[in-house]
Amino acid sequence: MDAVTEAAGGRKADEVKSAARVLEVLELLGRDGARLSLAEMASAMSVPKSSLHAILRTMQARRWVDLDSAGTRYSLGLKALLTGTAYLEGDDVASLAGPVLDTLAEETGEAVHLGRLDGTDVVYLAKRESRHALRMYSAVGRRLPAHATALGKAVLSQYDAAEVQRRLNWPLERLTPDTVTGPDDLLAQLAEARLRGWALDDGENAVDIRCVAVPLGATPSGGDALSCSAPRSRMDDARLEEVASAVTGAAHSLRTLLKRLGQH
Amino acid sequence: MDAVTEAAGGRKADEVKSAARVLEVLELLGRDGARLSLAEMASAMSVPKSSLHAILRTMQARRWVDLDSAGTRYSLGLKALLTGTAYLEGDDVASLAGPVLDTLAEETGEAVHLGRLDGTDVVYLAKRESRHALRMYSAVGRRLPAHATALGKAVLSQYDAAEVQRRLNWPLERLTPDTVTGPDDLLAQLAEARLRGWALDDGENAVDIRCVAVPLGATPSGGDALSCSAPRSRMDDARLEEVASAVTGAAHSLRTLLKRLGQH
DNA sequence: ATCGAGCGTTCAGATGACCGAATGGCGTTG
DNA sequence: CAACGCCATTCGGTCATCTGAACGCTCGAT
Numbered sequence: 001m002d003a004v005t006e007a008a009g010g011r012k013a014d015e016v017k018s019a020a021r022v023l024e025v026l027e028l029l030g031r032d033g034a035r036l037s038l039a040e041m042a043s044a045m046s047v048p049k050s051s052l053h054a055i056l057r058t059m060q061a062r063r064w065v066d067l068d069s070a071g072t073r074y075s076l077g078l079k080a081l082l083t084g085t086a087y088l089e090g091d092d093v094a095s096l097a098g099p100v101l102d103t104l105a106e107e108t109g110e111a112v113h114l115g116r117l118d119g120t121d122v123v124y125l126a127k128r129e130s131r132h133a134l135r136m137y138s139a140v141g142r143r144l145p146a147h148a149t150a151l152g153k154a155v156l157s158q159y160d161a162a163e164v165q166r167r168l169n170w171p172l173e174r175l176t177p178d179t180v181t182g183p184d185d186l187l188a189q190l191a192e193a194r195l196r197g198w199a200l201d202d203g204e205n206a207v208d209i210r211c212v213a214v215p216l217g218a219t220p221s222g223g224d225a226l227s228c229s230a231p232r233s234r235m236d237d238a239r240l241e242e243v244a245s246a247v248t249g250a251a252h253s254l255r256t257l258l259k260r261l262g263q264h
Numbered sequence: 265m266d267a268v269t270e271a272a273g274g275r276k277a278d279e280v281k282s283a284a285r286v287l288e289v290l291e292l293l294g295r296d297g298a299r300l301s302l303a304e305m306a307s308a309m310s311v312p313k314s315s316l317h318a319i320l321r322t323m324q325a326r327r328w329v330d331l332d333s334a335g336t337r338y339s340l341g342l343k344a345l346l347t348g349t350a351y352l353e354g355d356d357v358a359s360l361a362g363p364v365l366d367t368l369a370e371e372t373g374e375a376v377h378l379g380r381l382d383g384t385d386v387v388y389l390a391k392r393e394s395r396h397a398l399r400m401y402s403a404v405g406r407r408l409p410a411h412a413t414a415l416g417k418a419v420l421s422q423y424d425a426a427e428v429q430r431r432l433n434w435p436l437e438r439l440t441p442d443t444v445t446g447p448d449d450l451l452a453q454l455a456e457a458r459l460r461g462w463a464l465d466d467g468e469n470a471v472d473i474r475c476v477a478v479p480l481g482a483t484p485s486g487g488d489a490l491s492c493s494a495p496r497s498r499m500d501d502a503r504l505e506e507v508a509s510a511v512t513g514a515a516h517s518l519r520t521l522l523k524r525l526g527q528h
Numbered sequence: 529a530t531c532g533a534g535c536g537t538t539c540a541g542a543t544g545a546c547c548g549a550a551t552g553g554c555g556t557t558g
Numbered sequence: 559c560a561a562c563g564c565c566a567t568t569c570g571g572t573c574a575t576c577t578g579a580a581c582g583c584t585c586g587a588t
Contacts, residue, residue, distance in 0.1 A: 016575070018545075019322040022286045027343065030350035038566065051546055053567070058283040063382065072565065076351040078382045079291065081389070084348020085405035086294035087340040118327065118342045125345070141349035280545070282575075302536065315576055317537070336535065 021047060021055055029065065029076045037072055084141055093216070093224050094125045096257045100226075101128045104250040108243055110230040112250075113138065115151035115213070117223040120168050122152040130230065138229075144205060147172045147186055148179050150213035153199035155223035157190040158215050164190065179204045198244045199225075203232065210235040212244045214251040216258075226251045285311060285319055293329065293340045294405075301336055348405055357480070357488050358389045360521045364490075365392045368514040372507055374494040375400055376514075379415035379477070381487040382407070384432050386416040389488075400473055400493055408469060411436045411450055412443050414477035417463035419487035421454040422479050428454065443468045462508045463489075467496065474499040476508045478515040480522075490515050 024045055029036065038056060042049040056074060059065045063077040088094045097114045104112045105128035114126040121143040146152025147168060156164050165183060172181040180186050193199035201211040213227035228243050235243070288309055293300065302320065306313040320338060323329045327341040352358045361378045368376045369392035378390040385407040394400070410416025411432060420428050429447060436445040444450050457463035465475040477491035492507050499507070 014318065014321065015325065016282050016318050016322045018280050018282045018575090019286045019319045020326065022283045023323065023326050023328050023343070026347050030346040035354070037564090039564075048547055049565095050548075050567080050569095054278060054280050054545080055283045057278065058280045059287065061279065062284065062287050064287050075354055076347055078351070078380065078387050079287070080347040080351045081387060081405040082294040082348070082407075083290050083340055083344040083405075084346070084351075085403050087342070087344045089403065090293075090299070090339055116342065123342050123345060139349055139353065141345040141347075143346075282545090301534095303534075312577055313536080314538080314578075318575080 018051075018055055021045070021052070022059065025052075025055065025059065025065070026076070026080065029074065030080075035068075035073050035075055038074070041074065088125060088140075091125070092261060093254075093258065096261065097126050097226075097254055100250050100254045100257070101126055103253075104128070104226070104228065104246060105131075107246045107250075108228050108230075110228050110234070110243070111138065112247075113151065113227045113229070115149070115155075115225055115227060117146055117152060117155040118143070120146055122146045122149050122155070122225075125224075132234070145173055145175065148175050148201065148205040149227075150199045150201035150211040150229075151225045151227045153186075153190060153193055153201065154213035154215040154225035154227070156186075157193040157199055158217070158223060161187050175205050176203055176207050178202060178207075196244075197248060200240070201229075208232045210240065212240060212247055214244075214247045216251055216255055226254065282315075282319055285309070285316070286323065289316075289319065289323065289329070290340070290344065293338065294344075299332075299337050299339055302338070305338065352389065352404075355389070356525060357518075357522065360525065361390050361490075361518060364514050364518045364521070365390055367517075368392070368490070368492065368510060369395075371510045371514075372492050372494075374492050374498070374507070375402065376511075377402065377415065377491045377493070379413070379419075379489050379491060381410055381416060381419040381489075384410055386410045386413050386419070386489075394494065396498070400470065400495070402493075409437055409439065412439050412465065412469040413491075414463045414465035414475040414493075415489045415491045417450075417454060417457055417465065418477035418479040418489035418491070420450075421457040421463055422481070422487060425451050439469050440467055440471050442466060442471075460508075461512060464504070465493075472496045474504065476504060476511055478508075478511045480515055480519055490518065 025041065028041060028044060036044070038049060038053060042052045045052070056065060060067055060077070062079060064079045065074050066077045067074055094114065101112050101114060109131050111130040112128045113124050115122045116125055122145075124138055124140050124142050127138055127140060144152070146156060156167070159167070164187065170183060172179070172186065174181050180189060189199070198212050198214045201209070201213070203209060205211075208231055209229055210232050211227055211229040213225045216224040216226065226247055228247050230243075289305065292305060292308060300308075302313060302317060306316045309316070320329060324331055324341070326343060328343045329338050330341045331338055358378065365376050365378060373395050375394040376392045377388050379386045380389050386409075388402055388404050388406050391402055391404060408416070410420060420431070423431070428451065434447060436443070436450070438445050444453060453463070462476050462478045465473070465477070467473060469475075472495055473493055474496050475491055475493040477489045480488040480490065490511055492511050494507075
């Protein structure tokens with residue numbers, strides 16, 4: 001029955017306007033690295049300046065946004081730091097993953113990640129850096145399109161074709177020349193991943209980066225997966241298999257820890 | 265000129281009610297590790313259930329809070345993860361501190377922190393873990409009273425007595441038997457820290473933990489400091505001096521990096 | 529089975545927020 | 559030196575949110 005609200009190209013139904021705006025401000029400042037003026041934000045959000053002004057005053061008073069000394073540029077405040085880390089501490093999967101990621105990072109020597117599917121994106125929940133000098137960039141909280149990452153494909157491989165069709169926005173966004181964009185290609189890759197037990201990203205998200213991921217199965221909060229990424233120069237096909245089995249082992253350990261937790 | 269707003273023992277001036285409530289929800293879920301029901305939150309915040317209900321619906325639709333499968337317990341959502349890390353990425357001090365902390369952690373082998381004063385609290389902006397098995401607990405985003413931490417005292421030692429009196433809430437909260445609570449004791453410690461160049465926390469915040477901190481001087485966003493913490497068993501007076509000089513060196517490096525950045 | 533306590537949810541009236549235009553301050557341009 | 563552009567900020571009328579009480583529901587206890 002919620003189709004009614006979404007139909008007619010309409011606004012969201014019963015939303016509290018200023019509540020939604022607060023969240024939109026946080027998302028805006030979080031995305032663009034901050035440093036925006038009131039006028040810039042108002043136009044970006046299509047909200048009257050005067051309305052946004054009152055909201056920003058409230059947020060500033062509570063230290064959720066900072067105003068620079070000139071009084072003209074807003075950025076995220078210190079209170080914003082609290083929520084991110086608190087989310088991770090309150091999450092069973094993320095907090096149990098620590099030791100597993102440590103082990104996996106040590107075994108492989110490469111960058112390893114815990115990711116979670118959120119809509120059409122994958123969000124990094126935790127990471128361990130590669131010990132090599134040549135590193136890939138990543139950050140906890142960062143989002144990447146699910147269809148272009150091993151993590152995303154690992155999670156999606158647990159769903160059936162109809163579910164995948166429903167969840168993603170077609171056509172898929174292209175990030176590199178190798179990004180898969182059509183449903184047929186993606187579904188074929190997912191089927192392969194399902195059989196094999198792990199998903200592959202071969203330069204589909206960042207050129208020259210190969211990445212292997214294994215889904216964690218039914219976790220309370222949607223779909224999680226573990227991955228290991230490295231530059232192609234350190235990840236030939238043979239090495240890929242090695243890494244995949246290490247990641248599979250780590251995923252198995254984490255699943256075991258989660259089961260144990262579930263039984264109190 | 266910001267004294268005007270704080271003066272007059274001010275009631276909340278023009279706050280947008282639902283905006284303030286959104287932030288309060290995030291703070292509440294962030295503090296208590298989440299898992300709260302609507303009724304619990306409503307009573308904790310002294311807000312009618314029905315009002316909070318609409319706000320939580322809005323937050324849930326945007327994935328800033330999650331509702332468990334039973335539909336009765338709220339926790340932080342995935343969007344909350346974005347702001348915390350974005351704050352750190354947008355902050356010059358925090359992003360330059362990485363390598364400096366790495367070096368300091370390697371030199372000392374103990375837990376090292378970058379902290380920032382926020383009101384009467386110190387917030388951890390970054391940390392590196394001790395390499396010993398016996399570790400102290402800490403987390404980025406976590407808050408501790410400034411007067412009971414080396415980080416807080418390091419920052420406060422840069423202000424004069426009147427400023428310190430004004431900034432803190434007297435009497436100071438007692439966390440351990442050794443916490444200083446009176447103005448005279450604290451001001452004496454701050455004067456000592458100013459002369460010596462580093463501040464000390466000797467079990468005033470957590471029993472058996474000793475911590476050394478050095479202020480970073482005038483940073484754009486208030487007061488920052490670097491610290492190194494260890495259990496008393498690994499931190500006798502001689503070791504304290506050693507560690508203090510390592511932290512001082514690290515603080516100097518970081519100040520140099522910041523100056524260089526300031527000159528483009 | 530019956531009751532009751534707790535939960536999330538709904539609704540119509542009262543209150544407070546939102547909006548657009550107008551104001552005053554500041555740095556930059558002609 | 560003056561005029562402009564851009565900025566944050568204020569103010570009263572209109573409308574949407576907030577409110578408190580009532581509802582249906584799922585539990586656990588009687």
